[in-house]
Amino acid sequence: MLTDCWTAFLNILYPPKCPYCKILVQEHGAWCHSCLSVILAVRELNIMEHRLKSLDSCRVVCEYTGGLKRIIHDMKFRKQKKYGIHLSWLLGNSKLPHYFSTIDYVIPVPLHAERLQERGYNQTEVIFKKWSRKEKLFWAPDLLVRNKHTIPQWELTLSKRKENIKGAFLLTRPEVVKDKNILLVDDIITTGITLDECAKMLKKSGAASVHGLAVASGAR
Numbered sequence: 001m002l003t004d005c006w007t008a009f010l011n012i013l014y015p016p017k018c019p020y021c022k023i024l025v026q027e028h029g030a031w032c033h034s035c036l037s038v039i040l041a042v043r044e045l046n047i048m049e050h051r052l053k054s055l056d057s058c059r060v061v062c063e064y065t066g067g068l069k070r071i072i073h074d075m076k077f078r079k080q081k082k083y084g085i086h087l088s089w090l091l092g093n094s095k096l097p098h099y100f101s102t103i104d105y106v107i108p109v110p111l112h113a114e115r116l117q118e119r120g121y122n123q124t125e126v127i128f129k130k131w132s133r134k135e136k137l138f139w140a141p142d143l144l145v146r147n148k149h150t151i152p153q154w155e156l157t158l159s160k161r162k163e164n165i166k167g168a169f170l171l172t173r174p175e176v177v178k179d180k181n182i183l184l185v186d187d188i189i190t191t192g193i194t195l196d197e198c199a200k201m202l203k204k205s206g207a208a209s210v211h212g213l214a215v216a217s218g219a220r
């Protein structure tokens with residue numbers, strides 16, 4: 001009751017708005033119908049076509065376009081951590097949960113320590129942590145670390161990307177993932193090479209299956 005009153009009070013002070021067009025919406029984190037109709041497109045990436053050999057499947061929730069493109073960009077490069085709630089909302093409202101009933105651990109693609117320090121947070125953790133707990137999935141961000149400071153993948157040609165990311169990740173406790181089903185999560189998928197490199201490490205340590213999930217992608 002008290003929480004409801006407090007929420008109502010906060011909604012008067014800070015009415016919930018669509019992060020892109022700023023129109024009023026029904027709850028904090030939500031997008032308006034018009035923006036949502038442009039971006040929401042839950043789909044499975046064709047892992048064979050992208051030559052991703054270690055991932056068992058890969059799903060994305062939205063098109064990397066319009067308002068979403070700007071929101072993700074601002075969260076990554078302009079320290080707009082506040083957009084995390086809007087990206088998390090997209091996951092919670094895309095009818096995904098029933099796909100993940102067999103998952104043992106959810107692991108976010110890690111940032112290198114230097115980039116983490118510079119940004120102050122890992123945007124993927126901000127987006128997926130609450131969602132993962134809400135879906136009663138086991139959040140395990142410490143199982144995978146990035147031990148190589150790589151050039152951002154989007155700055156490179158396709159042929160250089162594999163080379164750049166090779167050997168960039170390490171498992172902290174390889175024995176934990178043996179025979180487990182893993183869900184790897186990331187904010188954006190461009191070619192899937194980064195996720196596939198993480199999946200390779202997990203499979204090497206005996207993971208039974210590794211699935212990918214990202215908020216957005218322009219790939220098919």
Ligand SMILES: [Zn+2]
Nearest residue numbers: 018021032035
């Ligand atoms: Zn909108």
